[in-house]
Amino acid sequence: MDRKQKRLLFVSAAALLVLFLLSLLSGPAGLINPADPAKRSILLNLRLPRAIGAILAGCGLSLSGAIVQKVFHNSLASANLIGINASVGFFSLLAGVIFPLSFTAGTVFGFLGGMLCAGLIMALVWRKKASRLTVLLAGMAISQLFSAGIDLLTILAPDLLSGYASFRIGSLASLTLSKDGMSALLICSAAFLTFLFSDELELFALGDRQAQALGLSVRKWTILFLALASLMACGVVSLCGMLGFVGLIVPAWLSRFGFSMKSYLAACLLLGAALVLAADLAGRLIVLPWELPAGLILSLIGGPYFLVLLLERSRHGA
């Protein structure tokens, strides 16, 4: 690692720590002195689960985005953009309608939904030799379809889904530690496996044919990595709805520093977590005493940045 990369990792880690403390100590109820026993329950029951949730969501989103970008050789892709998040969202809501009391059903359905979408995109790439642009457009179509499905469900079963008002935008309000725990299990185990298999993920950068010639079972590993991305998307969606853009902009921006694969993944975790924390904190503080959902803030930052990425690419003729 050269000095620039080390500095970047260090700054991200420091930012993450500061933002974590800030989001514990500040919010609509004002600055909290942790020594004050009366305010301690706000700290422990509202702000702590929320801050942990933001970190988990940021890690899951940026890591799943990094996987999707590497596997499809496409720095404009993310789990969100190729429709995985919308698909996970639709299927977990569907499970919420069919089995209103089961959290596990939502997770299982969501994961299968994510794999369904990933499978459709894989088929498009392998069978039809789809270009990067086609993949993005197809992902958008799938996204639209499942978003419409989500709207349909919220109209058809408004009572069962009353808690899902900000599901489509993505919000970290009303998290609990036990909800965090379930998602943490999914996201952390998938993240651990991603690090474990980082040598395999690295080979994808050489192109599918070369990776295969070097001895990688490209199909097997593609499926495995997309399963990991779906698992993480699933954990995130069940935590905070369809938070956008983190999975796109964090891995895309970090890929210009020439990190080794493991440091790249670590940087994704740190920066992704910091970004979601920052967005959530900003949403809570900008229009006091009201609250803007984190997803809104992220879309406001992420949309323009996505345009910048697109323009940069068209300038390079890609």
Added chain:
Amino acid sequence: MELEARDLTCGYGRRRIVEDFDYSFEPGKLYIILGKNGSGKSTLLDTLGGWLPPIDGSVQFDDMNLSHLKPSARAACTGRIAAGLEKLDLRVDRFVLLGAYSRKKGPYTGQDEALRDQAMEQMGIAHLADRRMDEISAGERQKAAIAQILVQNPVCLFLDEPGSNLDPEARFELMDLLVSLRAENRILIAVLHDLDLALRYGDELLVLADHHLYFHGTPEELIDQEILDDVFTIIARDYDPDTRTARFFRKNGQRTGK
């Protein structure tokens, strides 16, 4: 140790691109596949390497069916010199090390790193170890790709259009390097566009036309049978068997050399 294609038909899905290809490749030779654009050279190359399953027939190496092998086992038989690396942001030493992937269990070992250092030394790129692939010249990238395949150490080496973006000197250097690899009892198979380099360096030339193997033989036989005229409508004059060079003219074109 032969690479043998038996009644091979290759292509994608139902699209048959090369049909009835029957040929044995022997160690210690550089084979060059020629053909017009779209004649299926790259498809044939990918099928011979065992990476694209054949539509019909088989590719055998040492009596093993290549497309039935696991990728990691196949990597000991066939390897491919990487191309299209202009935008790769890996460090050069890391890129070369990836050649050891098929043998590793767990992390890359010190032995893998020793092999890498040796290969980089052999290719004369040891001083580039901490540079990034997208920062070095096309010629240096090509050498890094060869160093990678030396670490992988397969018996059959495949190249698709090597040197198409190299400057003239680097092209000759590359071909000299390839020819020197023959000595280690390897089978080298390259797809080439450049007729001049093909004549100079190829031990056996294979010409694809009309979905079939149209010709195979030495450069001299290629000239004698006027294959270039039939397939490329190119005429070769004044062939010199010692340097294996000729002057090329377009048939019926201007500047026909008369």
